[in-house]
Amino acid sequence: MTEVAGAQELGKEQLLDAYRTMRTIREFEERLHVEFATGEIPGFVHLYAGEEAIAAGVMAHLDADDYIASTHRGHGHAIAKGCDVKGMMKEIYGKADGLCHGKGGSMHIADLDKGMLGANGIVGGGPPLVCGVGLSAKVRGTNQVAVSFTGDGGSNQGTTLESMNLAAVWDLPVVFVIENNGYAEATSTNFSTKGLDIAKRADGFGIPGVVVDGHDFFAVYEAAGEAIRRAREGGGPSLIECKVNRYYGHFEGDAQTYRAPNEVENIRQEKDCLMLFRQRVTSAGLVEDGELDRIDEEVKQLIDESVEEGKASPEPGEEYLLTDVYVSY
Amino acid sequence: MARRITYMQAINEALRQEMERDESVVVFGEDNVGGTGAPGEDDAWGGVMGVTKGLYPHFPDRVIDTPISESAFIGAAAGAACSGLRPVAELMFVDFFGVCMDQIYNQAAKFRYMFGGKAVTPMVIRTMYGAGIRAAAQHSQSLYPIFTHIPGLKVVVPSNPYDAKGLMIASIRDDDPVIFFENKVLYTMEGEVPEEPYEIPLGEAEYVREGDDVTIVAIGRMVSMAEQAAEALSGEGIECEIVDPRTTSPLDEETIFESVENTGRLVVVDEANPRCSLATDIAARVAENCFDDLKAAPKMVTAPHTPPPFSPTLEDLYVPDPERVAAAVREVTGAGARA
Numbered sequence: 001m002t003e004v005a006g007a008q009e010l011g012k013e014q015l016l017d018a019y020r021t022m023r024t025i026r027e028f029e030e031r032l033h034v035e036f037a038t039g040e041i042p043g044f045v046h047l048y049a050g051e052e053a054i055a056a057g058v059m060a061h062l063d064a065d066d067y068i069a070s071t072h073r074g075h076g077h078a079i080a081k082g083c084d085v086k087g088m089m090k091e092i093y094g095k096a097d098g099l100c101h102g103k104g105g106s107m108h109i110a111d112l113d114k115g116m117l118g119a120n121g122i123v124g125g126g127p128p129l130v131c132g133v134g135l136s137a138k139v140r141g142t143n144q145v146a147v148s149f150t151g152d153g154g155s156n157q158g159t160t161l162e163s164m165n166l167a168a169v170w171d172l173p174v175v176f177v178i179e180n181n182g183y184a185e186a187t188s189t190n191f192s193t194k195g196l197d198i199a200k201r202a203d204g205f206g207i208p209g210v211v212v213d214g215h216d217f218f219a220v221y222e223a224a225g226e227a228i229r230r231a232r233e234g235g236g237p238s239l240i241e242c243k244v245n246r247y248y249g250h251f252e253g254d255a256q257t258y259r260a261p262n263e264v265e266n267i268r269q270e271k272d273c274l275m276l277f278r279q280r281v282t283s284a285g286l287v288e289d290g291e292l293d294r295i296d297e298e299v300k301q302l303i304d305e306s307v308e309e310g311k312a313s314p315e316p317g318e319e320y321l322l323t324d325v326y327v328s329y
Numbered sequence: 330m331a332r333r334i335t336y337m338q339a340i341n342e343a344l345r346q347e348m349e350r351d352e353s354v355v356v357f358g359e360d361n362v363g364g365t366g367a368p369g370e371d372d373a374w375g376g377v378m379g380v381t382k383g384l385y386p387h388f389p390d391r392v393i394d395t396p397i398s399e400s401a402f403i404g405a406a407a408g409a410a411c412s413g414l415r416p417v418a419e420l421m422f423v424d425f426f427g428v429c430m431d432q433i434y435n436q437a438a439k440f441r442y443m444f445g446g447k448a449v450t451p452m453v454i455r456t457m458y459g460a461g462i463r464a465a466a467q468h469s470q471s472l473y474p475i476f477t478h479i480p481g482l483k484v485v486v487p488s489n490p491y492d493a494k495g496l497m498i499a500s501i502r503d504d505d506p507v508i509f510f511e512n513k514v515l516y517t518m519e520g521e522v523p524e525e526p527y528e529i530p531l532g533e534a535e536y537v538r539e540g541d542d543v544t545i546v547a548i549g550r551m552v553s554m555a556e557q558a559a560e561a562l563s564g565e566g567i568e569c570e571i572v573d574p575r576t577t578s579p580l581d582e583e584t585i586f587e588s589v590e591n592t593g594r595l596v597v598v599d600e601a602n603p604r605c606s607l608a609t610d611i612a613a614r615v616a617e618n619c620f621d622d623l624k625a626a627p628k629m630v631t632a633p634h635t636p637p638p639f640s641p642t643l644e645d646l647y648v649p650d651p652e653r654v655a656a657a658v659r660e661v662t663g664a665g666a667r668a
Contacts, residue, residue, distance in 0.1 A: 067412060100445030108443040117411060118444060122435050128404020129436065135405055136412040139355055139391060146408070159431070162401035169396060324446035325480050327504035329532070329579050 010060075010221070015287055018060055018217060020295050022052035022274055024085060025076040027303040029248075032075075032092065035307060036252040042094050045106045048076030050215075050247035050264075053273035054179055055080035057220030058147060061228040067115040067133040067146040069126030071179075073246070074109055074119025077149055083111045089306035095313035102316040103324070123184075124157025126150060127176060131163050134172030134237075145231045147175045153184025155198045164239065168205045173231035175224070176239045179214065181246040186258045199241035207237050214244030215271040218280070245271070331523045337380055337516040339490040340455075343497035344381065344417060346526045348388050351415060354501060356381055357393040357402060358419025358455075365394040377421055378457070378516060399425055403454065404432035407506070410452035411440065415501055420456040422468045423510065426475070437506040438481030451504045453497075458486075459550055459600055460637045460648050461514040469637035469644075471549070471600040474607050476508045477577040483531055484578040486510045488552035490520035492575055495529030503531060512550045532579035536588070540568030543594040543658050546585055546611050547571060551598040551630075551649060558654035567662055577607055582614055589615050593624035594661045598654050603631040625661040630654050 010018070029049040036045050048055070051073070059080035062068070070077040078088055083099060091098030092106045099111055110118035117133070120126050126148040133146035150160050155178050167174045178198050182189050202209020208227070212219040220242060227238035245267045249256045281287040334342070348354045362385045363374025375382025385392040395402040399420060406418035420426060426433065433454065440448035460469040476484045483505050487493040493511070500507040537552055538559055547555035552573045559569035570588050574580055589595050595615050599608035608629040615627055630649045638644050658664075 067408075069408070098445070100443060100447075103445050104443040108439075110440075110444040110447070112411060112444060112447045117408065118440070120436075122431055125404075125431065125436060128401045128432055129408035129411070131401060132405035132408020132410070132414075132416070133412040134408075135355070135393075135416075136409045136414045139409075140353070140413055144412075146412075159400045159404065162396075162398035163404070165396055166398055166401040166405065170393070324441050326441065326483070327449060329483075329505075 012287060014060065015281055016291065016295065018056045019277060019292055020299065021056040021059070021080050022217070022277065023295055023299045024302065025052045025055060025079050026274060027299045028075060028079060028085065028089070028306070031303050031307060033248060033252060040311065041092060043105050043107070045092065045252045046073040046250065047246070047248040047252065048073050050267065050273070051179055051181060051244045052076055053217040053277070054177065054214045054220050054242045054244060057217050058177055058224040060221055061225050062115070062145065062147065065115060066144050067117055067130065069117040069129045069146070069148045070119045071126065071149055071151055071154060072107055072119065072121065072123070073151065075106070078109050078111070078116050078119065081116045082114045083109070083116055085302060086306045086309055089310040090313045093310040093313065094315070095310065096316040096320065097313045101320055103320065124150065124154040124159040127160045127163035130174050131166050131170070131172055134167060134174040135170060137173055143232050145173045145175065145228050147177055147228070149177050149179060151184065152178065152180040152182070152189045152193065152198065155180070156184070156192055161201070164201070164205045164207065164237065167237040168207050171236045173234070174237040175227045175231055176237065177224070178239065178241045179244055180241055181244050183246070183250065185250045186254070197241060199239055202239040207239060209239040209241070211241045211243060214242030215273045215276060217273060217277050331521045333519045334490060334522050335516060336490045336493050336518045336520070337378070339494035339522050340380055340497055340511060341383065342522070343494045343501070343526070345384055345387065347498055347501045348384065348391060350526070353413060354415045354417065355391045355393065355409070356384060356417045357395055359395055359397055359421055361419055362392055362394045376419060378513065380455070380511070380516070381419070399429035400432055403429040404436060406452045406454065407432055407437040407440070407450060410437070410450040410506070411448055415451045417453045417455060417501060420454050423456040423458045423472045424467045424470050426472065433482070433506070433508070434479045438479050442481060449504050450506050453500045453507045453509050455509045455511060457513045458510045459512045459514060460632070460644055461550070463639060463641055463644060465639040466636035471632070473508070473510050473577050474601050474605060474610070477607065477610070481506065482578060483507045483576065484510070485531060485576045486549040487575060488515070488549050488573050490518060490522050492529055494522050495527050496531070496575060498526055499528040499531055502528065507531070510549065515550055529575065531576045532581055534572050534574045534581035534584040536584070537571040537573050538569060540570040541592055542568045543570070543596060543662055544585070544588040544592045545569050545571045545596045545598060545654065545658065547573060547598040548577065548607055549600065551600055554649055554651050554654055555598050557651035558658065561651065562655055562658055565664065567658060567664060569658060582618070585611060585615065586619050589619045590622045593622050595623070595627040596630060596654065596657045596661060597627065598630045598649055600632055600648060602634055603629060604634060606631060625663070628657040628661050630657045
């Protein structure tokens with residue numbers, strides 16, 4: 001039996017939950033890739049496939065009343081935070097029964113009841129928001145934690161850097177997760193960050209910063225656990241840089257000519273987070289292949305139903321155009 | 330019991346009373362305490378002009394200094410508002426909106442709509458506007474039209490101490506994001522203000538003066554310019570009706586239309602630059618809705634299409650004054666030709 005780092009505190013149920021989360025995200029995104037190509041989905045879609053271990057590893061430590069702020073690439077975060085998958089799919093189809101009544105779409109998918117402050121169409125939009133949630137938790141005396149997800153692109157926005165400083169000086173229960181997938185849109189991290197680990201910027205703000213392998217659920221789980229525990233116990237903010245890869249383009253329709261031939265194929269074969277997870281938990285005897293296969297089937301069915309319902313769901317009526325601009329006006 | 334206090338004291342009192350009433354109200358911004366972390370006195374400044382002075386000793390956990398990072402802390406106000414607080418964040422001068430506008434118009438203003446009605450974002454951004462203290466181009470603009478343009482924001486521009494207190498209390502209690510414009514010249518203006526808390530509903534204009542000859546719609550500091558002009562014009566036999574919208578979003582169009590239906594003439598006085606301003610907006614709304622009542626084309630009295638200049642001589646020319654208001658009134662009443 002192989003030892004699996006970080007897995008000691010995870011019971012079988014939690015391992016299966018983590019796998020289900022990752023598989024649900026993967027299936028959701030792979031299916032969107034196919035459906036988007038048919039032209040039935042309006043607007044822009046940015047897929048999270050390949051990065052699932054990060055959302056699952058971080059969210060495994062968050063409670064229902066904790067908050068997250070997300071990015072363009074937000075489906076995975078939303079699913080891992082507990083947003084209704086069918087509601088999400090309907091939203092992406094722009095339908096009235098969608099999570100946001102078809103008024104947000106993929107880039108603004110949100111559910112505040114689940115502590116999901118929204119995917120964000122603005123790169124670097126989320127970090128200031130989680131500072132506010134952290135302040136709220138601190139002033140109200142709760143032990144809530146807020147996590148912002150930002151890409152390597154967003155890591156170069158002033159908002160992100162300002163927020164790390166603000167969270168540090170206000171001593172907030174906040175965790176900044178940088179998902180470094182190597183590309184800010186089409187621009188390589190090698191160009192945009194001068195080759196240094198983004199996590200090293202934490203030193204400049206006087207907060208802990210670590211680099212983890214974003215393909216490895218257990219590595220993310222361990223690092224996030226430490227950072228979130230520290231935040232919850234009043235130890236202030238942390239930065240976690242997850243080095244990872246995305247399987248698709250910046251958005252669907254991106255020909256990705258800036259990538260090396262076979263780049264994604266190689267990653268899929270060597271570092272796929274679902275594959276790594278399965279290998280490790282089965283070889284350690286923690287979970288059996290059949291149990292994971294069953295989840296795969298259940299998830300496939302859920303996503304089939306989601307797409308079907310997404311397509312069949314009614315369009316928002318004209319009355320939706322003018323509602324919910326204000327609470328009162 | 331009412332007594333005479335300043336516009337600044339009225340805002341300070343509103344903040345203190347709301348913080349006492351509601352523990353979820355927090356106040357933060359650059360130097361809002363003033364002196365945090367420094368070896369000298371706490372509460373040294375209370376904001377750059379002293380508007381929040383004296384709050385920190387009462388509420389040491391809820392009056393908080395920030396780094397000079399408007400994007401981070403204005404965005405934090407939005408996040409805090411979505412998660413149980415009623416933040417009042419100070420954007421020191423509205424001219425600084427350029428470094429944090431995304432957090433205001435792309436985030437806070439749109440949450441409710443984008444998220445299908447689930448978000449409630451009860452935040453107030455207090456900000457200073459207006460020329461008159463020789464603060465030059467980057468500290469003197471009247472930018473409320475830019476915010477008025479944006480769906481999801483409410484915009485408040487009080488013209489006197491009484492309104493400042495009642496509108497601030499209403500803004501804090503409001504469940505939508507509110508941009509609260511404080512005129513820096515008006516900070517020392519005195520007026521009767523009740524000691525007890527009270528609300529002035531957002532979206533209700535006030536008749537400042539009644540008259541039958543011409544309607545003057547004036548905003549913020551321009552109300553007192555209009556009053557001085559009206560006083561002088563009364564001596565010439567021209568009676569002005571002055572309407573103060575008090576909030577530019579929502580805008581109480583009904584009261585403006587009602588007045589114009591009565592007088593048949595409109596002069597709008599707006600310290601903002603002339604293009605796509607409150608003046609153009611109100612003139613257009615009146616033209617569209619009261620065309621048959623109009624006896625003359627609406628007239629706008631505004632700052633010129635320039636940045637605010639530094640030189641006191643030039644700045645005084647930049648800001649509309651009672652003489653320019655009176656000249657516009659004479660023009661629309663046809664009195665100009667007789668003068």
